[in-house]
Amino acid sequence: MSETFELPKQYDFHSAWEKWYPWWEENGLFHSTPNPDKKPFTIVIPPPNVTGALHMGHALNNTLQDIQIRMKRMQGFEALWVPGTDHAGIATQAMVEKKLREEEGLTRNDIGRDAMVKRIWDWKDSFEKRIIGQLKKLSVSCDWDRLRFTLDPVCARAVRNTFFTFFEKGLIYRGKKLVNWDTALQTAVSDDEINNETHDGHFWYLKYPVIDPQEGDLEYVTVATTRPETMLGDTCVACHPEPRKQLDLLENAIREELAAAEAAGRDAEKAELEAKLETLLKRRETHLELLEKLAEMAKAGKKLMLPLANREIPLVTDIWAKPEMGTGCVKITPAHDPNDFEVGKRAMVPFISIMKKDGSLTAEASVYAWDGRKFANVTAEEPALSRTVPEKYVGMKMLEAREVIVADLEAAGILLKVEDHQHEVPVSDRSKTVIEPFLNDQWFVRMADLAQSAMDAVTDGRVQIFPERYAKTYLDWLSEKRDWPIGRQLWWGHRIPIWYVRAADGSEKMPTEDELKTAFADRSDVKWAWDEEGKEWWICLQDGELAKDALPGWELVQDDDVLDTWFSSALWPHSTLGWPEQTEELKYYYPTSVLITSRDIITLWVARMVLTGLQNCGEIPFPHVYIHPKILDKYGETMSKSKGNGIDPLDVIEKYGADALRLGVAWLATDSQDVRLPVDFECPHCGESVEQTKENRIRPRVKCPKCKEFFSTQWAKKEEDLALKRGTVISERFEMGRNFCNKLWNASRFAMMYLMEDLEEVSRPDYTLEPISDDELFMEDKWILSRLCTMAKMFTEGIEKYDYAACVRTLYDFTWDEFCSNYIEIAKYRLQTPELKPVAKRVVAFVLDALLKLWHPVIPLITEEVWQLMAKVAPKRGLTAEDLAREQPESIMNAPWFVDTANRIDPTIEAQFVVFQDVLKAVREIRARQNVPVKQEVKFAVKCPAEIAALILPMKPYFTSMAQAVLTECGPDAKMPELSSNATGANWELGVDLEGLIDVEAELKKNRTQREKLLGFIAGKEKKLSNEAFTAKAPAKVVDAERASLADLKAQLAAVEEAIARLER
């Protein structure tokens, strides 16, 4: 045989990757083009951020996508998986700025916009390369020819087009929004770049005089604040509209809880509630009258005089003011506090910003009015407001101003008292300075209609979310219909395509609309709108840049900000396919087939993709959304680099292989929302796994408990630590996957060992399973084929419902237990018996081939490797005549998906076979228990009804080959050996002849234990069956089953009693 090859005992996953991944790529097997003869199946990757390397969550996410894609490809779909990366504006720019600061001591302003953006592109290039490298190591079958990036020209065109149409439809407007402002870096920061720190602070109680108090009115209103400096920007004071009702409500709630706690006897809680109630009742006495009076005054339109600023501000009612807290009323600074911002909008009061971007106070405090609700344009009515901040404070930073203002307030007799108070202060992660809420111009998308369309898509079932419960997250968020702020004060991203007009002489003059009309007469790609508030034009351009002098006599300046990253990600399913061009791809592949992602971006991303898809393409972007679990560490904490509990998939792949990693994560993909993955260090010296604890994971060096050597961690900074070998972070969980692959490898090796014997035979045209008639098949053949088909059906249907974990576990059990441990072990006897060999070989080849195909989506490398080897030794394996007539695929990737075309599922055989398995197991158990030497053959007899005997007898040779046990007698009259060890099962009892081998005491002990156990079960059953309610109400099927089971238990008991009697003799 010329093709003889020796296969190593262990599966070499490294060389399998080296061999097949580049081969797949070079042969264009990942590449998809529209093919009218096939149905499309499309997935767009959730584009990983170019901020850093991929983590386990990505490994999971991409494995699950690849499983779908590979299965569908084999099922004959034209499967396309579009890969790509996301520019992740804030995070990426932050990373590069940090690097710039740390390595060169420069800020972005030092090097300027163009240079900064260039540097971020370089960063992006290097990380994109790394990410793609990781994905390839994971062996995913993305169409790399279609790689996209959210800032590339194709995506940019889609972004510009969307912005332009939204602008045209009036869906985009400019408003005001509070952003988290870092005064040191002079930039907006995102919520996740903020840490809350507990600081010691104070409550300052201030009194604001009432203007022109009437008889019975209060003279002044007391408010408490932790930030007295913001009082200069106060534009109203709020109190609760119905303080009595609110207090009643609270009181009732507490009383109810109290009653419940009392009833349940929870004393600690009770005491707490009682204290709470007491406080509340006291408060009623001290504050209620005042608060009611205030509400009355507010409704009467009373105004207050804001101290220091000497500005009139209204007293308003708003439910934000909690009668049970503080003084019961609250000063409102809409431009400097997120809650006050909301109150301010509701109360329609001016928004006064008293801070400049550098954190100093401004003299010309800006006056803003939010246009969403059309409340008064205060600028016109109250010009005096431009002098809100007294001259002497100007230039002072917010914190300095606090001291001065407090001193002034005290001097003016406004300060009532000061209390110590601990409070949470938001601190910038990057600059470590206090974050100030800052009122900024912002572009918004009107969400009312868009959100509704996206909600409808889910409620009417056009978009289905798996698991279903996540639909609630989606709908709840969308139902708020909050307008979407789309501007970001960054340089990295799609620049907002809006141009402002500046007068050449620097004045505030604006051109007339006629001038615009003339200048852009033949340009359908330019639209404009008049901003009433800012008294200026907004000019929107669909593509490219608007020349500075495009409007004769005026200068055009583009908006500095860029679009929210999600604005471009939202278009991902159609932008990657070429929209707005009506490309072949868009027509063929859109809508995509499923979106697979994690739950934290259901709102930010999924919802927005649905609404832009509907808006731009008139169709949902995908009919299915599958939300997979989040991977946590063993403490249930999110994995992150900053904690040191993150795993680099490459480390796992290096140690266990991509197949093992994929199998491991697919095994975890249940429908629960989190899964835990215990994380350990691997000692680089001795290879021992060192448990990672919360304590050692933050240290720069860790000592291996086994070899006592130190290794370094990611925290190593000092030279002495860095000099140590690095301990990688991995998880033993992947051993399971590696071991399984090795098992499959060896089963294949075994199969091929026999298939190779006669290459001529396996190459014959009729060498498939198909031509074998049922008569030629042995019972075990029919059994394994039936089981295979049952499993294949379950697996296929399960994957289509995203039930990954169950599918993978099912197939795992089938492969290992049924195929390897049962079928192959049985087949050994036949494979070694010349006249029985041919059929057994065919069945082995057929089942193995089917298994490889079923497994391929999960573990692509090993399956390709074995499939290719099989192609040499059994080229016709598993193929039907129809298959043979076609050109054979060159890779398992394109092999036809296994389906049971011959209706091989036979539940009777499957059930029958269980008897064989049970008897075999019982014999083996007896041998093990009685310490019968491995090679010593024993005899055994089985007493059972004739129909059971008919199943057992044909298996006689296998008992010998698999358990060194010779079946001597089997049937209703079989006689138990005199000195035997016995076992019972449903409908049968067996005795292993242990003459000269038996440990009688051990046997008696076991039988007595068994007797007790049976007696227990019988008692339980009898009690159940004597219960008339049970026999009357339970379904007949269940009752019959119970009766049969009881009869069987009794028979078993009799057999055990008999065995005991024999042994005692």
Add this chain to the structure above:
RNA sequence: GGGCGAUUGGCUCAGUUGGUUAGAGCGCCGCCCUUACAAGGCGGAUGUCACAGGUUCGAGUCCUGUAUCGCCCACCA
């Protein structure tokens, strides 16, 4: 504060619409390097299914409450 979820052997998790004696991987114990596989084979031990009620003939599974843990969102003048 709102929403969602978890609690099952030492560890990490399965457990379909309630229905015989609750499973897996790892770990543990015993025997075996048997010619596919020691990353393996055969056998074994280990569970009051968090707690308290309820519905039901029957509850790990459904309902209510409690405790603990976690995730997401919003936030404490």
